Amino acid sequence: MxxxxxxxxxxxxxAAILTLFIFSFLYKDNPLYKFAEHMFVGVSAGYILVRTxxxxxxxxxxxRIWIPGxxxxxxxxxMVFIPAALAIMMLxxxxxxxxxxxxxxxxxxxxVTSGLYLVMYLQTNAIEQIRAxxxxxxxxxxxxxxxxxxxxxxxxxxxxxxxxxxxxxxxIEVLYRKWNIIFPLYLIVAGxxxxxxxxxxxxxxxxxxxxxxxxxxxxxxxxxVSGLVYFFFxxxxxxxxxxxxxxxxxxLMMAFGASFGYTIMARISxxxxxxxxxxxxxxxxxxxxxxxxxSILLILGLLAVIVMAAIKTRHDESH
Amino acid sequence: MDxxxxxxxxxxLIVAMLVAAAVLGALGAPTLVWICxxxxxxxxxxxxxxxxxxxLIAVFVVLPLLFPMKLETDITPEVQNMYDRxxxxxxxxxxxxxxxxxxxxxxELYPATLxxxxxxxxxxHRIVTMALWPxxxxxxxxxxxxxxxxxxxxxxxxxxxxxGRDYVHLPYMAGGVVVANQVAASFEQVYPRDLRGTPxxxxxxxxxxxxxxxxxxxxxxxxxxxxxxxxxMVASDRVGIDVGGAATAVSAPEFYPYLQAGQLVxxxxxxxxxxxxxxxxxVPDTATAxxxxxxxxxLAIIIFIIVGNVMFFMDRRxxx
Numbered sequence: 001m002x003x004x005x006x007x008x009x010x011x012x013x014x015a016a017i018l019t020l021f022i023f024s025f026l027y028k029d030n031p032l033y034k035f036a037e038h039m040f041v042g043v044s045a046g047y048i049l050v051r052t053x054x055x056x057x058x059x060x061x062x063x064r065i066w067i068p069g070x071x072x073x074x075x076x077x078x079m080v081f082i083p084a085a086l087a088i089m090m091l092x093x094x095x096x097x098x099x100x101x102x103x104x105x106x107x108x109x110x111x112v113t114s115g116l117y118l119v120m121y122l123q124t125n126a127i128e129q130i131r132a133x134x135x136x137x138x139x140x141x142x143x144x145x146x147x148x149x150x151x152x153x154x155x156x157x158x159x160x161x162x163x164x165x166x167x168x169x170x171x172i173e174v175l176y177r178k179w180n181i182i183f184p185l186y187l188i189v190a191g192x193x194x195x196x197x198x199x200x201x202x203x204x205x206x207x208x209x210x211x212x213x214x215x216x217x218x219x220x221x222x223x224x225v226s227g228l229v230y231f232f233f234x235x236x237x238x239x240x241x242x243x244x245x246x247x248x249x250x251x252l253m254m255a256f257g258a259s260f261g262y263t264i265m266a267r268i269s270x271x272x273x274x275x276x277x278x279x280x281x282x283x284x285x286x287x288x289x290x291x292x293x294x295s296i297l298l299i300l301g302l303l304a305v306i307v308m309a310a311i312k313t314r315h316d317e318s319h
Numbered sequence: 320m321d322x323x324x325x326x327x328x329x330x331x332l333i334v335a336m337l338v339a340a341a342v343l344g345a346l347g348a349p350t351l352v353w354i355c356x357x358x359x360x361x362x363x364x365x366x367x368x369x370x371x372x373x374x375l376i377a378v379f380v381v382l383p384l385l386f387p388m389k390l391e392t393d394i395t396p397e398v399q400n401m402y403d404r405x406x407x408x409x410x411x412x413x414x415x416x417x418x419x420x421x422x423x424x425x426x427e428l429y430p431a432t433l434x435x436x437x438x439x440x441x442x443x444h445r446i447v448t449m450a451l452w453p454x455x456x457x458x459x460x461x462x463x464x465x466x467x468x469x470x471x472x473x474x475x476x477x478x479x480x481x482x483g484r485d486y487v488h489l490p491y492m493a494g495g496v497v498v499a500n501q502v503a504a505s506f507e508q509v510y511p512r513d514l515r516g517t518p519x520x521x522x523x524x525x526x527x528x529x530x531x532x533x534x535x536x537x538x539x540x541x542x543x544x545x546x547x548x549x550x551x552m553v554a555s556d557r558v559g560i561d562v563g564g565a566a567t568a569v570s571a572p573e574f575y576p577y578l579q580a581g582q583l584v585x586x587x588x589x590x591x592x593x594x595x596x597x598x599x600x601x602v603p604d605t606a607t608a609x610x611x612x613x614x615x616x617x618l619a620i621i622i623f624i625i626v627g628n629v630m631f632f633m634d635r636r637x638x639x
Contacts, residue, residue, distance in 0.1 A: 026373045044421070044454065051453040055490035059512050116500055120552040124582065128556060132580030220579075259572045262588065266427060266568035268380065268616045269590040272609040273426020275380050 004289050012286040013298050019274050031309035061087075133224050135217040160225070167235055223251040322365045328637075329364050332629050336360025336622070349388045355379055355615050359622040364630065372623060379619045383611035390614055392607070397578055398595040401563040401585020402438065405536065410443035412535035413528055417550060418448060418455030418462075420542035424567050428540050429458065430606035431565035431593035435538060436466045438600045440480060445524055447534070449489040449510075451498060451545040456491045456514065463488070483522045488514035495545030499553040503531040531558045536584075539564035547574060547583075555582045565592060 004012070021036035061084055066077035086108060092101035229241065230248030237245040290298075326333065340357035344350075359379070363371055405414075416436070420428045439446055448459040463486060472479040480486060489510045492498045501509045506529060507519045519525050527533060537554040539562065541547035547564040555562040561584045566574055568589025577583040587593055590613060593606035 027370060047457075048453040051456060051491050052493065055453075055456070055514075056493055059490075059516075064511075112497065116496055120496070120500075120557065124548075124552040124556045124577075128580050128582055129576055132576070255572070259569075262568040262571050264617065264620055265589050265591065265613065268376075268613055269427045269568060269609065270424075271376070271380050271616075272384070272590065272612045273605075275377075275384055275612070276426075276605055276609065279381070279384055 002285055004285055006294075009286055009290055009294065012282050013290070013294075016278060016282040016286070017298075017302060019278060023274075031312045032306065035305065035309065133220060135220060137214060137218050137221070139213040139217065163225075163229075167232070222247065227251050321367070325365055325367070329630060329633065332626065332633070333361050333364055336364075336626070349390075351379075351382055351386065351388055351611075351615060352618065355618050356622060359619040360626055363623060364626060375619060376616055379615045380612045383615050384608065387608065388611045388615075390611055392591070392594050392598055392610055394595045394599060395592070397586045397588075398592055398599065399585075401587070402596065402599045404561055404563065404584050405435075405438055405442060405444070408442065408444060408535055412442075412444045413447060413533060414439050414444045415447045415449065415531070415534045415537045415554075416459070417537070417539045417546075418450040418459045419452050419546040420458065420540050420567075421452055421454035422458070424542040425458065427567050427589050427593075428542060428565055429462070430590060430604060430609075431587045431596060432458070432462045432540055433466055433604060434593055434596040434600055434602070434606070435565070435587075436462055437470070437602055438596070440466060440471050441600070444535075445484075446486040447489060447525075447528065448486070449502075450491045451495055451549070452542075453491045453493075455540075456488070459488060460514075482515075483517070484524055487522055487524055490514045496549045496552065499545070499549045500557075503553050503558050505530050531560065534560055536560065537562045541566045541570065543567075543570065546570075551577050551582050 018036045018039065021032040024030055025033040061080060064077060065071070065080040065084060066073050071077055086105040089101045090105045092098045226244050226248035228248070230237075230245040230252065232245075235241055337357055337360075339360070340353040343353040343356055359375055362375060416432075418432070436446065446463075448463070450456045450459060467480045467486065482488075489506075490513070492509055494501075498509055506525065510519055512518055513522060513525075531537070531554055534554070537550050537560060539547035539550040541564055547562075547566055550562050550564070554560050563583065563585040564574070565587035566589075568591070571586065571588030571592070574583060574586050574588075578586055587596055590606050590609055594610045597604050597607050
């Protein structure tokens, strides 16, 4: 068993008691829970303030800025005045009559962040993601088939173009009246599915097809296209368009289901973390090593908090 | 009495759940599993109070912690890939660990932190820690104390990890993506000094590390924004270095598109991901210990969902 110092013991007891206070909310809202909640918020805010002072304001501002007689005049020491001025302008929000000044640093921050995000966010979340959906429907370990199967995404692009044509059919009304364009679309989709199964089952000798990956890519394509169709609201979700949108809903529901499952896992993990703390750290070491005098003090302190909470509850109820 | 009325109303459901538990027991399922099925399937039916659900979940979390079942954990490809990438790196490679979380998500992300850092230390990689979240700094210090000072340096007194030579702490810096973007150009511009106040140019390890391009692997511990997404944007897509990470289970699904696109080398999703990494490193720790509880609690929740739905349809049919 690890020998614990007095300050560690006190810390463990306080953490355990506050944990139990927070858990008491599961029975019903009460002052003990409120006390722990407010303490958590207060301690966090205090810690962030101290960190910001010592990690940012001190090294980045006060130890760099030009102060006559203390620090020599350089370009860097003068440049620091700009963020310092912006920071002071931000604090003007506290003065109602000069509150408008705080809009300037806010606008500066928004501008910088938007400028950075515009390029990087687009690259990471749009361009790279679109590129990642342009995948072959049949993936092989051999290079030549791998290249050849890029024909499939080309055909997929044709399908997308056809869908777009359907969507803007009002503008190509003449063309649309001449042929019912939906019918050729069905034919092309059926042809692609047929080609896909031929590629999967009739690969030439010596070609090693990665079937799982191939299948995943098909699912990916169907999911992306149908999901996008669902979010296209300029056309009524009826007929072939409606069927595609419905398939999109199923994909979305699966995604939401996965998120929900992960959320449950996260919440249970947090409970496990606190349970491990209560059972192992507090229940295992702290309780055994706590001296009698400290136990008495802790129990008295706990009783005092509970009595105060009860008085406050009664006071609140009477008003 | 609610209990008596519920026994008569849902008698078929209660019998079905007890039979299911008996079948699981006969098939050789661990004792706690079939007890969970029986209790989670029957008790909320008898006493329909939300607090009963809380109590049962608490029981099914605490019991496996006291009496471990040692259920096996499969290794997922995303965790295996990250482990393999760290294995492939030459000893002495530089790993950037960004602690972008706070104590609120510590139970999920701290086990992943320890498992990953343990792996890096065993491989002899050098570590730079930083934080885009203010409370991440103390977690970085705590992880170094647990893995390097109390573990590695005690077990290997002849080959200790030394601050400034093998690892460096960088302080918290506000700005999120702006900080990550600036670090891509220069560490010293953003961090004139380390956490201990030493100028960065005076730290031996940092002499060869001027910007993100000198980092071999970036590992983001993410519980929101700013976090792993920012590192993907900057380190992976802009600078072109490998990025892996650990994310809370809530946010893990958001990162799978990046994995599929190859922008992310690997991902530890929640406590499960951490337990997989612990298994790969070969040091079972708190995440592994928590997996039994996680499995049993999930089983209980599945039972609750099934029982809730059956009760709903039985009630609807009764009203009709």
